[in-house]
Amino acid sequence: MPAKKTDVNELLKALKKLYPEHIIPLHHQNAWQLLCAVILSAQCTDERVNQITPALFQAFPTPQAMARADIKEVEKLIHSAGFYHSKALSLIESSKRICDVYGGEVPQNMKDLLTLRGVARKTANVMLGDYFKKPEGIVVDTHIKRLSFRLGLTRQTDPVKVEQDLMKVIPYKYWAWFGIALILHGRQVCNARKPECSRCTLAGFCPRKGVKISA
Template identity: 50%
Template sequence: MTPKQLTPKQRALEILTRLKHLYPDAKCSLDYETPVQLLVATILSAQCTDERVNLVTPALFERFPNAEAIAAAPLETLEQLVRSTGFYRNKARNIQAACHKIVTEFRGEVPNSMEQLLTLPGVARKTSNVVLAHAYGINAGVTVDTHVKRLSYRLGLTQQTDPIKVERDLMKLLPQPDWENWSIRLIYHGRATCMARKPDCDCCKLADLCTSAGMAAAKPTKSKSPRPK
């Protein structure tokens, strides 16, 4: 049986093993010290690189280090501090509203359950998964960002394009303790080798397991599903 004849679950487990070997020290790329700082940084990372977020957050967290400070900050000041991350007005508004709810309903502490996190403004499953995994060590799901969605599709592990449906497919294929480190390592691989416009299939250590290797960059069709909350 050749690698491409393996079942999706068998291929997923072999891909996971290789990713662990390729990126043994992979970790969350966002800089933070507390759960609320991780929450804020993850909200800022939407449609923005982690590198840019890490340039912005030191000044932001120096002035407003916790949920109480962010909730009480002038909105215009927050907007200017996060301006370079894009969509800054919406991000600043959501960050402040989320921190206000954390202060008033969760005693200033970021909640550690998916159900409660999803009640915060600007927080969907992607952000919740990141916070739960890296702030609390809880693997509640698989973080699906643009890299994870794109590579999972190319690797033939899902035919879905909606992030929640992609996540469900991956949760069936991977052991729960590896849900988050799968995402982190796949993101590293997407940046290093499997780029969006020009994947380096000739140098890819996953090529023999990939249903799209050697083909033009596989592009999933645009999802018609409603955007998940």
């Protein structure tokens, strides 16, 4: 069951002290660039994506240019991101749809975002919450799923069900920031196999501290 509201409020205060800023770690200058970066970030580090995107956006600076791209060229530029064929296809096909259906602009609602190749709820939530500032849900990646379980905010393992639990207990105004904060804490302190509970300032809120989790 989700934690009590008072527990969540105290948790949010502690988390806000640790991560007061809402900073998207993926470098971008517009919505389309962020969308491309998030697509590339699947099973790839943000650092690697940030190394790849400057050359990618220099070669293909707009969705119109990406829509006309040769897939082999895109694959060469993004090869080190892994799953490069699928990701290249997603970049090209989503850009085509953005141009053909949405007038060259990234759509600003969940329903339309999910029609783009390579975009599932996680990516759509990043765009809506972190860029457009009108979230329709909460990002759930492996870090958020793991920390939400350890912190007693959910007993679920399916990302959609985890998101549903979080949306019930996290106030709407914190939805976008909360995801970024948990991701940062998962990377820096609360890793999967060896969480550093002894130096974790959230340990007092964590009924499952020290639990090893495979993902």
